[in-house]
Amino acid sequence: MNRHLLIFVVLLVATPARAVDPTGIPQCDDLLRKYETCSEKLAPERVHGAHVEILEGSTSIRGAAQDPKLRAELERYCTERFEQMKRESDIKECMSK
Numbered sequence: 001m002n003r004h005l006l007i008f009v010v011l012l013v014a015t016p017a018r019a020v021d022p023t024g025i026p027q028c029d030d031l032l033r034k035y036e037t038c039s040e041k042l043a044p045e046r047v048h049g050a051h052v053e054i055l056e057g058s059t060s061i062r063g064a065a066q067d068p069k070l071r072a073e074l075e076r077y078c079t080e081r082f083e084q085m086k087r088e089s090d091i092k093e094c095m096s097k
Contacts (some may be wrong), residue, residue, distance in 0.1 A: 020054060023061040025071065028078035032058050035085065040096035046090075 020032045032054055039050035061078075063072045086096045 020058045021062070023058055024065040025061060025078065027075045027082070028058075028061045028065075031078045031082040032061075033083075034082070034087050034095055038091040041091050041094050043090075 017082060020029075020036055020045070022029050024034070036054050039047055039054065042050055061074055082095070086092055089095060
């Protein structure tokens, strides 16, 4: 195998994949990206549950983001939830960075 190709494959495998697709709401995208990144700092037995929550949340938000009546409410919810996680979650230090 070509040396450059091998290096690329190793980097690709070693780089953690991010599973969250954009929701179309910047406040929610910021929250989900940060939560996904910081979830690795949770106790090992809680990481899987956090990842499930992130995936389900992103799917739900993405679907609701198409409704103009819900969009402002989702923007507010994600902003408030992000601030809450910065103050009160087990990963508040990471969420605050």
